[in-house]
Amino acid sequence: MSSDTRPSATTPASRHRRLWTEDTIRALGMVTDLPTAASIFDLGRALAYELAKNNDFPVPVIRVGTRYRVPVAAILAALRLPAEPGTCTHAGSERGSPPGNQQHPPAAPGHTTTKENP
DSSP, X not given: OOOOOSOOTTSHHHHTOOOOOHHHHHTTOSEEEHXXXXXXXXXXXXXXXXXXXXXXXXXXXXXXXXXXXEEHHHHHHHTTOOSSTTOOOOSSOTTSOOSTTOOOOOOOTTOOOOOOOO
């Protein structure tokens, strides 16, 4: 008999990993704790606290005393899920800005991009 130590689908660590869906994230309410938010982003607890301490967590984190709280709306936005259930979002926001960290392409040389106020 050989002993195989590779993780399998039935190892305890993988059985306890939670599958996060849009509905389960929304069910968290307005805010959640840092370990829960870390789980959504598939981050370990220690790394999550380190990232939060250095302001590098994937979404804004609110420090309340000695605890960290994470707004669920920020998690939904980072995952590009609509703020309200059942609403459809398009590539850009309502204000016409590109999604996420994308930027508009640069203007052609010699061409300015100014908006006129009506």
